[in-house]
Amino acid sequence: MKIAVVGAGLTGLKAARELREYARVRVFEPGELGGLAASFGDSFRIEKYYHHCFRYDEYLLREIKELGLGSKLVWKVAKTGFAVDGKIYPLNTPFEILHYPYLSFRDKVRLARFTLKSRKMNYENYDDMGVIEGIRKELGDELLEKFFMPLLRSKFGENSEKVSFAWLLGRVAIRSNRKYSGEEIGYIRHGFHQLVERMAEGIEIVPERAKIRRGAKWEVNGEEFDAVIFTAPLPELGGLGDALGIARIEYQSSVCALVASESTLTEEIYWTNIADKMSFGAVIEHTNFMPLEDYGTHLLYLASYSTPDGRLFNMTTEEISRLFLSDLSKLGMNVEDVKWIEVFKAKYSGPIYEKGYARKITPYKVADGFYIAGMTSKPNYPERSMNGSIRAGYEVANEVKKDLL
Incomplete structure (x- = not known):
């Protein structure tokens, strides 16, 4: 039997x-x-797009263990912050949250209650409700505008x-491994490229773009197969997707810059959400999480989302670099310390979890001998992940x- x-x-x-x-x-x-988990670098390897894992990632953690990488998996509390009016506020401990000046004490209590309540709500019952409508109904306009809209x-x-x-409800429900000082996350020291490489061992890789045709059997690049498993983004199916009756799903694009610098933005915050309107929405300081000596330079990601036809995604890498560094300087970082910057783009980085999305989730079997799995499968809702x-x-x-067996 042959499978493509x-x-x-x-x-x-x-x-x-x-x-x-x-x-x-x-x-x-x-x-x-590796797809979106592909890596970059020579003297060291690091993911093009930031990655980490969680304690409840059962399938990923089992794969890491079975492939002999369990001893390299490091767990640490990752500190988070919020950048407002050019200043970064840590938001980890109850003390830090209480002293955050942009929310009232009443709103902080409401936010805490909502977090507890949302874990008990069946998120699937709210699939047809917009996130802005839901937040406004549960928490009011103040929390919507000052806290949730930047996120x-x-x-x-x-x-x-x-x-x-x-x-939102599903994300809050599944991501709750908080310690007193922040959320605990995991990373394979020296990079997830090790997982990708070990998963690929013994697999026959054909370095060609797949051209799929339906005949007496399914054909890929002129060769017949008993089954085809399609794991690429759905838009790459072209007209075949419509012919198979697959629901159309709107995708967003990622624009992510990896910055190497002699200095840091913060001393210990891993993830900073940006409330101010900037060209990127989050700063992820990798070497505030993993040891600096593993890389020999401070590394941080500047992450932004667009659409395949969006202005940012279609800018040149040089234009994006200048724009990102200009905004980074507004947060107080000395960009003269930047040694290099690499910009990576993913045209189809993930689905937009729009209203009614649950009805569009792709079944594994879509026709005799033809299967689809990946970002639009049930395990990647409400949040895509490794x-x-x-x-x-x-x-x-x-x-x-x-x-077939």
């Missing part, structure tokens, strides 16, 4: 690993292994108003086994 896997991200690699015992599996990938702009850019309230991608690869492989 389109895309060598975490979903595609996991599916291939699960099926190679039963069939000849060929993975078609014209780009880099929504950071995550969805100009698409914030389309997002479902279910996304764990969700690996779980989707595992589950789609089980669907194929059930049908």
